[in-house]
Amino acid sequence: MSKENKETTSKSTESKEKTGKIDVTRLVSIIPPASQLKRREARIREKRIRIRYNESLPQGVVKISKKLAEMLNIKDGDLVDIVVAGRHKFVYKAMIEEGEGVNEVYCNPEELKERGVADNSIATIRRHS
Numbered sequence: 803m804s805k806e807n808k809e810t811t812s813k814s815t816e817s818k819e820k821t822g823k824i825d826v827t828r829l830v831s832i833i834p835p836a837s838q839l840k841r842r843e844a845r846i847r848e849k850r851i852r853i854r855y856n857e858s859l860p861q862g863v864v865k866i867s868k869k870l871a872e873m874l875n876i877k878d879g880d881l882v883d884i885v886v887a888g889r890h891k892f893v894y895k896a897m898i899e900e901g902e903g904v905n906e907v908y909c910n911p912e913e914l915k916e917r918g919v920a921d922n923s924i925a926t927i928r929r930h931s
Contacts, residue, residue, distance in 0.1 A: 846873050848928035849905075853884065855921045856908035864894035865908040866927075867901035874929055881930035884909075886919050893930055 878898045885891045
């Protein structure tokens with residue numbers, strides 16, 4: 803390298819240091835994009851399920867699997883609405899237990915028979931508002 807090239811490169815690095823310029827890409831990498839700031843999680847508010855009979859449950863209580871409760875943001879002891887055929891709306895107290903049936907909810911058979919709901923009926927469940 804010649805003396806002129808060395809002097810030119812040393813002058814250019816000195817001028818960058820003196821001006822104090824910062825690389826713009828570093829600044830932009832700190833700022834999150836607008837899509838990330840406005841992002842919202844899509845929560846499921848209601849789900850179609852099957853109502854099953856379970857004689858061991860007391861009246862007014864419905865047994866829900868843990869996975870279904872997490873999907874609908876239901877906690878143990880919360881009130882839930884169960885709507886059968888879009889006409890019959892019932893309010894129950896939720897009891898959450900480990901279970902595999904995400905699409906099944908268990909209720910007392912005597913209470914359901916009085917209300918005219920058969921075993922394995924299709925219904926919609928949501929958190930009571």
